[in-house]
Amino acid sequence: MPQAHRRPTAVFAKYFAKYGMSAVLATCCLSAPIVPSAAGAATAKPADEKVTPAPWTRDDLAAAKALRDRLVKGSEAFNFVRDLTTEVGPRSAGSAGDATAVVWAKAKLEALGFDRVYTQEVNVPHWDRGELEVRTEAPFPQRLVAASLGGSIGTPQEGLQGEVVRFDSLEALKAAPDAAVAGRIVFLDQSMMRDREGKGYSPVVRGRADGASLAGAKGAAAIVIRSVGTDATARFAHTGAVTYAINAPRIPAVALANPDADQLARQYATAMAHQEPVRLFLRSTARELPMAKSANVIGEIIGSELPDEVVLLGGHLDSWDLGHGAIDDGAGVAIVTAAAIGIKQAGLKPRRTMRVVLWANEEFGLSGANEYARREAANLGKHVGAVEADFGGARVFRFSSRVAAAAMPAMQQVQSVLAPLGIEWGNNEAGGGADTSPLRREGVPVFNLQQDGTLYFDNHHTANDTLDKVDSAAVDQATAAYAVLVWLLAQGNLVLR
Secondary structure (H helix, E strand, O other): OOHHHOOOHHHHHOOOOOOOOOOOOOOOOOOOOEEEOOOOOEEEOOOOOOOOOOOOOHHHHHHHHHHHHHHOOOOOHHHHHHHHHHHOOOOOOOOHHHHHHHHHHHHHHHHHOOOEEEEEEEEEEEEEOOOEEEEEEEOOOEEOOEEEOEOOOOOOOOOEEEEEEEEOOHHHHHHOOHHHHOOOEEEEOOOOOOOOOOOOHHHHHHHHHHHHHHHHHOOOOEEEEEOOOOOOOOOOOOOOEOOOOOOOOOOOEEEEOHHHHHHHHHHHHHHHHOOOOOEEEEEEOOEEEEEEEEEEEEEEEOOOOEEEEEEEEEEEOOOOOOOOOHHHHHHHHHHHHHHHHHHHHOOOOOOEEEEEEEEOOOOOOOHHHHHHHHHOHHHHHHEEEEEEOOEOEOOEEEEEEEOOHHHHHHHHHHHHHHHHHOOEEOOOOOOOOOOOHHHHHOOOOEEEEEEOOOOHHHHOOOOOOOHHHOOHHHHHHHHHHHHHHHHHHHHOOOOOO
């Protein structure tokens, strides 16, 4: 089966590293490094304890601060995402837009002045959503705004009808007897909570990923879910990948815009009060197409002293097809690209190679990330660290790492440079991102520059993912943060694992 149908549910947890500490650590000096205590506070080393040599020269730190102050006032980031969304637009895996994006991105990185630009060919799934019609037929006939979930099969040509059975969670669906589900259309009606860190996503997205297989195994004819999004009033349906289990029948899977899910829930309540059924009609021409070719697009600024050692920063070039892919992940690829090229444009020459990777097909199963890890398997020991931008175009508010304990004083020095951007310390339990997860599993140190996700899931995976949702000042602040981190990782005398 295509990779999209084998993707583990854990992949969907890309937005939620668990951050414990939140105090801002204001300063950190070269002569007296500080480490976090168990409670997250910074404590000075005793005077008689041997002090580890500083990982950076004063010139390195001064350059990081100057870079921060330069990029926060203006970077290439907004222009990059503007041009990507205008000249390419939506870029779903395997589509014509995806192929155009690869050519566009390679030319863009070359024009920006990267030392080396190349691609890595990747096989990706290709799915076409076709047309969709969803309507209630009883008790009150009405059309509903909906979107097929990515990878969903279509209905028979004439559509399908069925009685609706409602569940308020995946757990409730699991607990239901098969007889209560068989032959019916499951309505999974679980709302997502708004949260700055995006913590409301993980509990709900499991329904989108696994609901179809669970309902199909119980004999359901189809499943409709409340959109996985925080926009309670905007009438945009949120798409996203569905995962079909090998051992369960595949059934059509659809998401309703939140106001339309409310409408269906009200009809359901009214019908149940009168002991009447709710009947739904679905017609979808969604279909799976043969696997297609795409590519990771890679740009490098070659290290002056340690060119074989790599600091990786990346985002995913693909997007869903409903909107223009501005926040997911146009802004992310723009931030990391602008951060790396901003270092070169400032006249700085990193000791290590800075490698920007614009990954193929994150949305349908991490094809590009897995292919990169496979090809670089013998070189991952020389990957000093990896950081990913995949949470829209908002400001960074927290920095976290995943490094050896001995490297924590260095992380606090990084934090001291980031603090004037309004960035607080998180912890040393960074999860990285979805596309860096194959690297993290192989021991590559990963970092999180956590962006404010308060509004991110209002437009995530919808037709409303457009350029006007990207604020230029916010992406400049994020670009400055990524540039500081990457510059210091590229310069430092560091042992991070």
